[in-house]
Amino acid sequence: MSFFDIVAELRAAGCVFAEDEAHLLTAEARTPSELAAMVGRRVSGLPLEHVLGWAEFHGLRVAVDPGVFVPRRRTEFLTERAAALAPPRPVILDLCCGSGAVGAALLATLPGAELHAADIDPAAVACARRNLAATGGHVHEGDLYAPLPPALRGRIDILVANVPYVPTAEIPLLPAEARHHEPRTALDGGPDGLSLLRRVTAEADSWLAPGGHLLTETSGTQAPEALRIITEAGLLPGLATCEDRCATVAVATRPVA
Incomplete structure (x- = not known):
């Protein structure tokens, strides 16, 4: 799955910042199969932070497990x-x-x-x-x-x-x-x-x-x-x-x- 394929899938799913998300998913995945699975979870509607397993907050990388409230930047x-x-x-x-x-x-x-x-x-x-x-x-x-x-x-x-x-x-x-x-x-x-x-x-x-x-x-x-x-x-x-x-x-x- 190429970077451009990922961006296209994310955009089709309604992700506004598809390119930024594609960079994050690509950097986080350890194997092509893991990347494909992560993209699939994101396209299905799972919050990006739950897919990545973390959220950026106040300069920190904070672990965010599935089902846990995602900290907002505000x-x-x-x-x-x-x-x-x-x-x-x-x-x-x-x-x-x-x-x-x-x-x-x-x-x-x-x-x-x-x-x-x-x-x-x-x-x-x-x-x-x-x-x-x-x-x-x-x-x-x-x-x-x-x-x-x-x-x-x-x-x-x-x-x-x-x-x-x-x-x-x-x-x-x-x-x-x-x-x-x-x-x-x-x-x-x-x-x-x-x-x-x-x-x-x-x-x-x-x-x-x-x-x-x-x-x-x-x-x-x-x-x-x-x-x-x-x-x-x-x-x-x-x-x-x-x-x-x-x-x-x-x-x-x-x-x-």
Whole structure:
């Protein structure tokens, strides 16, 4: 199978960046038969990252297993805002961690950080443990804060929670790659897309250190309600946006006193 044949197949399947994908697949495959199989999986609709087994995120190559949420490039903005707010040697919690991409990026950026990550999906937890094993990150399996060690209460400086925020009724409008190959729990944010944010925010005060920050990705249209939720939880609200990446991050800060 020539490079041009691969590009043609990918284009016919609707891949917008067919040439870029062809280069990645060609570089990753070890044999012609493996390359043909990888192209076949991509043409069938499997996300490119699941075919490759990894995603590029914040300068890192992050392992992404089949069935695990693929980290979005816009979420790099969430990572950058979290790093900018972190004190020296911070205690970090990556909640709804998926593959652990955000936590891995923060560990690479913040020397001496202590990282804990958690997710309810066993496949995501296994993937995150692979990505964080060499860095000393601790990965916990369970629903939001439930699996965390009690000793973390009141110690977390940076809490990143990339919670699902797509309203349930809009799930059918997502690209087929997401609908068919990523877990529903990583996409569905409930009736208004903010159900998980409410749960995370309601308990954040007891886990954050004084002056600690919770950062979560949301949409521009949901931002006003997200800030209201933060305020009602007794936290100080803030908002950051990046037009280039179409990214909106809500920030909740625990008051110092």
